[in-house]
Amino acid sequence: MMVKPETIRIKAEEMAATLTSWRQHLHRCPELSFQEVETSEFVTEKLKKIPGMKVETNAGYPTAVTGTVSSGSGPVIAVRADMDALPIQEANECDYKSCHEGVMHACGHDAHTAIGLGTASLLAELIDKGELDGTVKFLFQPAEETADETGSTGAPYMIASGVLDDVEQIVALHMSPEDPVGAVKIHDGYSMANVDVFEGRIFGSGGHGAYPHLGTDPVWMLGPVLQALHGIVARRVSPLDSSVISVGSIQAGSASNVIPSEVLVKGTIRSYQPDVRELLHHELKKAFSVVRPLDGDYELSLKPEDPALKNNPAVNSVIRESVKQLYPDFKILDTPFGLGGEDFAHMTATVPGAMFFLGCAVNDGHTRDLHTPLFDIDESVLPIGVSIIAETVRRCLENGNGHNKAHSDSRQESATREG
16 A cells, blocks of 8 residues: 555654654753763664564664664665764753753754654554555664764764665755755755865974074964965865865964974865865875975874765655655755765765755744754754655655666766776
């Protein structure tokens, strides 16, 4: 029996109070990357209450959780939700304000997790009643925000554990507080940036502040380095290619009368295209090398974190149709999501997949951007998120030719790149 989009929308709307309760509980109890112990336990508890749901903990990392529901045949589709919070002191005054000092869900992962649980409940019911054939895997991922000492975020750990080995398509969403409820961003191809972190050290001899001529001054050398560095995007990269280099930290010296012997510069590099990423790395090295004619030296380390998020057009077409059927009055915005990073990119580089951004702005006159102390959402977006993901998964399960084509195209593209 074909499940109608209207049925899914109504079922999601009936969950609204539960979704809000889950989201507010998670918001009160935020946990940082790789520390999502209570969050993982909460997700596990809710998943185990869903009939037919097979739950696995420690799915590549101790706080990673997967839930799988299956009819025993058909395609395998995955839904990903991230769970970690940020080291931000919340400035909101509300009943569900963070109870953990200096930690806050300022990126909407509490909403993502609540929506993931709601989608799991809805789709499990449809499969249990025989109204849907196939397998759906729900990936509740730790550590999207911050890499560990090895440079890895949560997605690579889950992938390494094999959670995607049988998956044919994967979908995810993200909150978009800059857009109102009723707006959805869906974009094919590169939509979020490669993320690289750099750390450069400029060396001189240092010396007494009263006798600078007797030594070499790395603080003075920093000037031309910064000028060269900030000129890379403006003068070495095509204006048609999205990219940025930003310095986030400069550390040098500890006394007013001592010229330090070393300056530490830390920053981030963002780009979409692989060739632009390579160019930025090359030009960054040249920028630091200007210290050598000035009798200085340098060391530079570059650490890649996330690849650029590349959304599969075939998967996106299913998301677009789902939105149009469920909410014909919604506005679909075909625009890249910006130069922020998203470790879901590791998953879309492994299997065909796509992420969409869902407008969630609170209409109260306050700016509540991502990664800020005032971040919050209009919670009416929660059942909307469940509806769109559930309908997308339903269509993927019922459209075998579509998902096989997306999977085949992605594998062929990957083989071409490797060749």
